[in-house]
Amino acid sequence: MKKLLLLSLLSILAANASAASNCSISYTTDVKLDEIIKKNNFEFENYDEVCNRLKNSNAKVDLRYSSAIDKQQTTAVIIAQVIDKNFPILSNSYKRSMWSSQERTTAIERELLMGAVNEALNAIDQSDIQGLNESRKKMGFKAYPTSSNVNKK
Incomplete structure (x- = not known):
């Protein structure tokens, strides 16, 4: 329940950042997500x-997930991994998020998945880009500069 309240608060704070921004996040996932x-x-x-x-x-x-509605709760887990836009090269790090609720409906499952997606994406930092660049270098591909002043963790 706390995660749902956090999702609501983040939604208000974000003020639909993706719609207002000139930047669009590219991603891969399956049809459901x-x-x-x-x-x-x-x-x-x-x-x-x-x-x-x-x-x-x-x-x-790349967004991968698992979700389940069982006898006690609904759970959603997201794994977000930075990958090259043009080649199958993955970062050696990832971000994860797990949300759960005692409510057991598919509507709650969708809310939990979206909350977990937003939380995992929000955590992406320079270490993910550095991990991708390390993978690129190992395969002989161009590495891109990393910023040292933006949300570094």
């Missing part, structure tokens, strides 16, 4: 920073 994202849009505090970081690094995000 893609439909949820398109219906709800990305809304998180560091949208512009994350988006520009990905854009400047010629990168996108």
Whole structure:
């Protein structure tokens, strides 16, 4: 329940950052999660920073998930990994988020998935770009500059 309140607060703070921004986050995922994202849009505090970081690094995000509705709760887990936009080269790091609720409905499952997506994307930082660049170098591809002053963790 606390995660749902946090999602609501982040939505208010973000003020639909993805719609207001000139930057668009590229991502890959499956049809189910893609439909949820398109219906709800990305809304998180560091949208512009994350988006520009990905854009400047010629990168996108691969979103993988697992969700379940069982006898006790609904759970959604997201793994977000930065990948090259043009080649199958992945960062050696990833961000994860897990949300759960005692409510057990598919509507709650979709809300939890979107909340977990936003939380995982919000956590993307320079370490993810550095991990991608390390993978690129190992394969003989161009590495992109990393910013040292934007949301570094």
